[in-house]
Amino acid sequence: MWKLFKKKNSSHVAKDRLKILLISDRMNCSPEMMEKIKTDIISVLSNYMKIDTQSMEIEITKTDSKGRNALFPSLYANIPIIDLKK
Amino acid sequence: MGEVIVITSGKGGVGKTTTSANVGTGLAALGKKVVMIDTDIGLRNLDVVMGLENRIVYNLVDVIEGNCRVKQALIKDKRYHSLYLMPSAQTRDKSAVKPEQMVKLTNHLKEQFDYVILDCPAGIEQGFQNAIAGADRAIVVTTPEVSAIRDADRIIGLLEANEFKQIDLILNRLRLDMIKKGDMMSIDDVVDILSIPLLGAIPDDENVVIATNQGEPLVGNQTFAGRAFRNVCLRLLGENIPIIAFEQETSIWSKVTGIFHRN
Numbered sequence: 015m016w017k018l019f020k021k022k023n024s025s026h027v028a029k030d031r032l033k034i035l036l037i038s039d040r041m042n043c044s045p046e047m048m049e050k051i052k053t054d055i056i057s058v059l060s061n062y063m064k065i066d067t068q069s070m071e072i073e074i075t076k077t078d079s080k081g082r083n084a085l086f087p088s089l090y091a092n093i094p095i096i097d098l099k100k
Numbered sequence: 101m102g103e104v105i106v107i108t109s110g111k112g113g114v115g116k117t118t119t120s121a122n123v124g125t126g127l128a129a130l131g132k133k134v135v136m137i138d139t140d141i142g143l144r145n146l147d148v149v150m151g152l153e154n155r156i157v158y159n160l161v162d163v164i165e166g167n168c169r170v171k172q173a174l175i176k177d178k179r180y181h182s183l184y185l186m187p188s189a190q191t192r193d194k195s196a197v198k199p200e201q202m203v204k205l206t207n208h209l210k211e212q213f214d215y216v217i218l219d220c221p222a223g224i225e226q227g228f229q230n231a232i233a234g235a236d237r238a239i240v241v242t243t244p245e246v247s248a249i250r251d252a253d254r255i256i257g258l259l260e261a262n263e264f265k266q267i268d269l270i271l272n273r274l275r276l277d278m279i280k281k282g283d284m285m286s287i288d289d290v291v292d293i294l295s296i297p298l299l300g301a302i303p304d305d306e307n308v309v310i311a312t313n314q315g316e317p318l319v320g321n322q323t324f325a326g327r328a329f330r331n332v333c334l335r336l337l338g339e340n341i342p343i344i345a346f347e348q349e350t351s352i353w354s355k356v357t358g359i360f361h362r363n
Contacts, residue, residue, distance in 0.1 A: 023282030028246050029289050035246075036253050036293065 037074050037087050048072065051089075059093065066094040102133075102210035105217055105336075106235035108259075110251030112222030114243045115272040118308060119329075120219035121149045123239070126319035126333030128183035132214040135174065135184040137205075139231040140221035141196060144188035151315020152177065152185055161189035161196045163205065170208060184213075194226045199233035206234030224258060232259065237266035239299060243273045244285040253294060268299035270332060275304045287343065300332035301343050 038044065052072050059065050072091040107120045117138075124136040137160060138146035147153045158173035163186070177183035189196065209216045218235055221227035232238065238259050242252035252269075259267050271290055278284035287301050305325035311318040318326040319333065331341050 025244075025279070025282050025285045025289065028285055029293065032246055032249055032293055035250060039250065039253060040257060 041074070041087055048074070055091065055093070063095050063099070064097040066096050069094055102213045102215055103237065104206045104210055104235045105215060105237050105239060106220050106232050107217065107239045107241060108220035108228065108231065108255055109222065109241040109248070110224065110255040111242075111248045114241050114248050115270075115302070115308075116222070116241050117145045117149050117219055118312065119239070119241050119270055119272065119302075120146055120217055121317045122319040122326075122329040123333060123336070124185075124215070124217040125150075125177070125180065125183060125317040126330055127215050127217075127336065128177070128180040129320050129330075130333055130337060131182070132337075133182045133212070134215045134217060135186060135209055135213045136217045136219065137186045137209075138188035138219050139197075139202070140219065140227060141188050142190065142193050143221065144190050146219045147175075147185065147187045148315060149312055150177065150185055150317065152187075153315075156187045159187045159189040161192050164197050164201045170205070194221070194230070197230050199230055202230045203234040224254065228255075228258075232262060232264075235264075237268070238264050239268050239270055240294075240296070241270045241272055242290070242294070244271065244279075244290055249285075249290060249293060256294060256296060267296050269294060269296050270300045270302065271298065272302045273304040274301055298343055299335055300328055302328045302332075 052070075055072065056065065056067055056070070070091070070093040072089065072093075074087045075090050105123075107116050107123065109116050117140075120136055120138075124134050128134045136146060136150075138144050139160065140146075141161065144159075147156060152175050155175045158168040160173065162168045163170050163173045173186050174184040175187065177185065206216055206218070216234075218231050220231035240252050240255055240259075242248045256267055269291065271287055274287065275284055279286050287298065291298050303324045305323055307318055307321075307323040308325050317329075319329040320326060331343075334341050
């Protein structure tokens with residue numbers, strides 16, 4: 015019984031993996047492209063401010079809406095600013 | 101004017117042919133005039149699942165190439181007089197047929213039949229393009245596995261790009277014991293991911309293998325899968341039947357889960 019709670023259900027693992035996978039499948043977005051987007055964002059922002067490139071994260075998530083056609087992905091970016099003045 | 105339904109999945113081995121055979125037979129059993137077309141050129145199988153492999157004279161490619169009339173390639177089913185099968189060619193490849201030719205053929209057949217069921221090959225290449233060309237609506241078959249669902253999602257995207265108005269889902273090979281343990285995605289999980297209407301949920305039933313061995317579709321008999329396929333056919337005819345994949349087992353299982361919930 016205890017083992018059941020220790021390990022995450024494999025069906026949840028499958029569902030979570032699929033959700034991430036299908037977002038990039040649906041928009042033809044590869045991990046390489048995400049990396050490119052990330053470096054581009056860094057280079058643009060660096061012209062204006064000092065950002066923490068180590069802990070910044072960008073990812074594509076699904077916006078919460080119902081129906082297949084209403085479902086659209088959005089780019090989520092968390093970029094910590096070290097100093098506003100360059 | 102009849103309706104042309106393509107049964108597709110992307111991934112191979114998820115149950116397209118079994119679904120085609122049972123949906124076709126089920127609709128015929130409910131009094132509809134049905135023709136099933138095996139569009140998997142080079143790898144035909146619908147004939148063996150239906151137990152009609154010994155009656156093949158002409159095939160789909162013969163019709164397309166004008167070697168015979170459409171009627172000559174239609175094999176009458178041994179169980180239902182309103183059910184016909186047009187087998188695929190075994191010794192040719194996918195390039196023998198073009199999408200425009202499939203449109204012409206399905207347009208011709210839907211004048212005479214209530215339903216034209218197209219058994220689509222696996223993949224997204226020419227065979228798939230041929231199969232969907234003349235279809236009015238699509239049924240996507242998948243199983244609760246990551247690989248099958250990913251392919252189903254891709255297929256749905258392609259069908260939407262081809263302006264399909266109606267795309268429904270059949271979830272095949274469900275195992276309630278595994279779902280209860282959390283080791284298989286549930287019906288709700290899969291519908292949530294794929295976001296298309298659910299037409300049916302088919303339990304993983306050993307009777308499917310037995311039926312295929314015998315060349316007899318199991319729709320309409322009292323097996324779990326047979327009843328689930330019959331419900332799919334009734335829903336296609338517009339009847340409002342709730343999705344219950346495992347009618348008899350539900351009560352036992354709700355007791356079992358009841359114990360877990362208390363802890």
